Amino acid sequence: MEEDTDFRIRFSSLCFVTDHVGFCGTIKSSPSDFVVIEIDEQGQLVNTAPSKLISKILPEPNNFAKKTKLDLQNLSFEEGSNQEVSIFAGCSGADQYHQSGSEREDTISDGTSKGEEQTVDDLGTLLDEKTNELLNHFACDIKEKWNSKTELIGSSPEFSLGRILDKNQRAILHSAIRQKFPFLITVGKNSEIVVKPNLEYKELCHLVSEEEAFEFFKYLDAKKENSKFTFKPDTNKDHRKAVHHFVNKKFGNLVETKSFPELNYSAGNPNVAITVRFREKTHKHRKRSLFEYQDRKVIYTDDSLRLGQLKGNHFDIVIRNLKNQINDSANLKDRILEAIENVKNKGFVNYYGPQRFGMGRKVHTDQIGLALLKSEMVEAVKLFLTPEDLDDPVNRAKKYFLQTEDAKGTLSLMPEFKVRERALLESLHRFGMTEEGCIQAWFSFPHSMRIFYVHAYSSKIWNEAVSYRLGTYGSRVVEGDLVCLGEDVDDEHFPNNKVHLVTEEEESANTYAIHQVVLPVLGYNIQYPKNKVGQWYQEILSRDGLQTCRFKVPTLKLNVPGCYRQILKCPHNVSYQLKEEHDTDVKMEGSHIDEATLSLLISFDLDASCYATVCLREIMKHDF
Incomplete structure (x- = not known):
């Protein structure tokens, strides 16, 4: 994909509030490098269970293939996310793979299926002859359509095995079906097992042979500790890169990949094989000392916090491959520590993050x-x-x-x-x-979803407004500014009676601090600043053809009252650690080159509606 130049310009034009130099680094090298834990109203960390299934499938139990319409209420706003659900031995794959509480009961507590040691013969003993026959017909029908290059039109076809009350039998069936038919996935819902095509299997078949895809998905489902899977050797670097990308994108939480060249290769491009192995279980090796929770207890729950219960989020982030900014010759460690302490004390501009706009x-x-x-x-x-x-x-x-x-x-x-x-x-x-x-x-x-797009426009204008406000008046609180009165009001939920217009006398007396200043997020029930910033809002609305807009779209039943957002925020409970990592690169003829790189392990809390990537942007002085 070509670089999103407009998007880069849009974010690079936004200002910073601190004056340190910053540094460069790589964020989100793997899913484990960016961990988020919710914080409840009491300030406790809440480790929630994985999100509920995207598709709400509650079919009546029967033994016939059928189609069910997905519930759009539960779809993610992220463009391009895969809406299928894959379950591999009770373990989630990449970020878009989720498992509901009702499905977890089909899995042993250590994450391995109870049916793991069973063979596919279990299908013959647990399913009646007709159901077993219909399942085989369903599987063959899917394969025939794929082999004939026929697209599956409409909703994804499904086959229900009906309700199976015994939890052990369900676990055995999940594993047995996926072992016999790796091109299918199984979904458990309210004691029912539903079988569907595995679209990831089909996608992988475009990159490797079907034989390799078949064995790879069997390997994933078996989930045997310390086991490895190796794709056939390949001389095409771009093709290997595509395979690496597929596996890490889809199953990065579960496995990791590495390339190893054959030791005895002929002249020219070497044959290189991609090896996949399961990641080590984090609870065995992750040490509390890396990210101190400062003696705060973690509350485990099956449900995400509801609106009004979320106080904020706790972030554990690893930034790898740390380097100085271009033309900066200062000590890198000093730059990093300076940057973190600066933002820790002065805060960051509370922009909406780039992911809100479809980066x-x-x-x-x-x-x-x-x-x-x-x-x-x-x-x-x-x-x-x-x-x-x-x-x-x-x-x-x-x-x-x-x-x-x-x-x-x-x-x-x-x-x-x-x-x-x-x-x-x-x-x-x-x-x-x-x-x-x-x-x-x-x-x-x-x-x-309809109102999400309207909110995205309001968010973009707010980002531009706060950049204009800071560029015009800096950190001074001036006449006509809007400030929030009271410390106990959640961000973006300030009632109008908590928002005060700064007077000339209050500006002269330095009555308010910059962290109290708020700006309106567009809507029909907000007031604007009474200074140059308020004029700026009117000019922007006129530019976009919204000078008479009431922020109501009756035809789509959309009403946007608007709200207020603090222009600056500070991270809380900040802790960090620098760590040298040694990367051993396997070269030709078995030689090794050991290179040390510096990584930053940083932990902090943010209030609700704040973006960690925006906080990191201020720390690093780098647009993502």
């Missing part, structure tokens, strides 16, 4: 939100379906739609895992590509 995309979420606010429904649909500069099925389908506006034809091209796109297209096929038809199409999304 790396041609069309950002705020652009769609602006079109919705202007009631340009057709334009909003076109923006949503704008393709990236990539040649893959999803973007080919989007390109076809913008060229033809043929919703039915686009549906036949759009992969089934793109649930939101397919829901929109199905509605457009039914109602047409008219203004009214597009309104109906937006109602194929839940309210939370």
Whole structure:
């Protein structure tokens, strides 16, 4: 994908509040490098169970393949995330793979399936003859469609084994089915087992042979400690990179990959084999001393905190490959310590993070939100379906739609895992590509998703506003500023009676501090600053064609009251540690080169609605 130049410019133009130099480093090298734990109202860390299943499948028990529509209320806002659910021996894969509480009961406490030592013959003993036969027919039908290059149209086909009350039998069946049919996944819900196609298996078959894909998924499901899986040797570096990327993206929480060249290779490009192994269990090796929780207890719960219960989040982050900024010759360790202490004491600009806007995309979420606010429904649909500069099925389908506006034809091209796109297209096929038809199409999304795009626009304007405010007045609190009165009000939930307009006398007396200053997030129930910042808001609204906007879109049942957000925030309970890591690189003929790199292990708490990446941006003075 081409670099998102507009996005880079947008964030690089935002200001900093501290004046240290900063440093460079790599964030999110692996999922374990960026750990988030919720903090409840009492300030306790709450280690929640993995998120609930994305698709709510509650079919009546029977023995016939069927299709179930996904519940769009539970879909992530992140573009491009895979909406399927894969369960491998009770262990989640990458970030998008989740397992619900009702499914965890099918798994032994140590994360291995009870049926792990059983053979696929269990299918014959646990399933009646007809169910077993229908399961085999379902599996064969999936393989035939894939082998014939036929796309699975509509919702993903499913096969229900019905309700199986015995937990041990369910665990054995989960493992036995996945061992016999690695191209299928099993989902447990309320004592029912549902079988579906494994789209990750199909995706891997585009990179390696089907034999390798078959064995790889069997290896994943078996989850034998200290075991390894090796793909066939390969001379193509780009191809190996694609395989590395696939495995780490899909299953990075579960396994890790490394490349090893063959020792006896001929001249030219060497044969290099990718080896996969299970990650060591973190509870054995992760030491409390790396990220001190400062004697705070961790509360374990099956449910995420509800609205109003979340006080903030605790972050454990590893930043690797630390380096000085360009043309900075100072001691790196001194730079790092200076940066952390500076932000620890002075705080950071409380920007909305880049992930709120669809980082790396041609069309950002705020652009769609602006079109919705202007009631340009057709334009909003076109923006949503704008393709990236990539040649893959999803973007080919989007390109076809913008060229033809043929919703039915686009549906036949759009992969089934793109649930939101397919829901929109199905509605457009039914109602047409008219203004009214597009309104109906937006109602194929839940309210939370429709309003998300409007909030993204408000967030973008707030980011620009706070940068203008700090650039104009700096850290002084001036006449016309808005400040929050009271310390017990949650961020972004300040009632109007808690927001005060600074007077000339209060400015002269330095009555308020900069951390009390707030700016409005656009909506119909907010007041603007009475200084140059307030004028700036009006000019921006006029620029975007919203000078008469009431921030209500009746046709989509959207009402945006707005709120207030503090312009500065400070991290709490900050602790950090520098660590040298030795990376042994395996070279030709078995030689090794040992290189030491510096990593930063940093831990801190942030209030609700604050972004760790924004805090790190201030620390490192580096745009992500």
